[in-house]
Amino acid sequence: xxxxxxxxxxxxxxxxxxxxxxxxxxxxxxxxxxxxxxxxxxxxxxxxxxxxxxxxxxxxxxxxxxxxxxxxxxxxxxxxxxxxxxxxxxxxxxxxxxxxxxxxxxxxxxxxxxxxxxx
Numbered sequence: 001x002x003x004x005x006x007x008x009x010x011x012x013x014x015x016x017x018x019x020x021x022x023x024x025x026x027x028x029x030x031x032x033x034x035x036x037x038x039x040x041x042x043x044x045x046x047x048x049x050x051x052x053x054x055x056x057x058x059x060x061x062x063x064x065x066x067x068x069x070x071x072x073x074x075x076x077x078x079x080x081x082x083x084x085x086x087x088x089x090x091x092x093x094x095x096x097x098x099x100x101x102x103x104x105x106x107x108x109x110x111x112x113x114x115x116x117x118x119x
Contacts, residue, residue, distance in 0.1 A: 008068075014061055018054040025051025 028041040028048040041048070070078045 011061060011065065014057060018057040018061065021051040021054030021057070023051075024048045025054070 024044075025048055028044045029051070069081070073081070
């Protein structure tokens with residue numbers, strides 16, 4: 001088992017950088033609509049429009065962290081540890097979704113319900 005001293009603070013710094021990239025992207029760059037760009041901050045949008053790459057950085061970090069968690073373990077031990085860590089949250093999510101669906105029904109599909117399109 002790993003100790004707290006094994007934590008890679010550089011990875012935490014990269015996570016922060018990735019999160020800030022995504023936040024800046026959503027805050028400053030609205031995208032193109034009908035050939036025009038309704039950008040709130042035109043000066044910053046020239047570089048902040050690449051903030052979506054923060055998501056790619058998150059995925060890269062996730063792959064690295066999963067690989068590091070497998071280091072020095074047998075495939076069986078790795079799979080058991082992943083299942084023990086992930087499946088409880090998965091089943092809680094399934095249970096909550098089932099309860100909400102049974103309680104509230106499936107609701108109105110936004111594509112089929114004409115009332116959803118009224119402004």
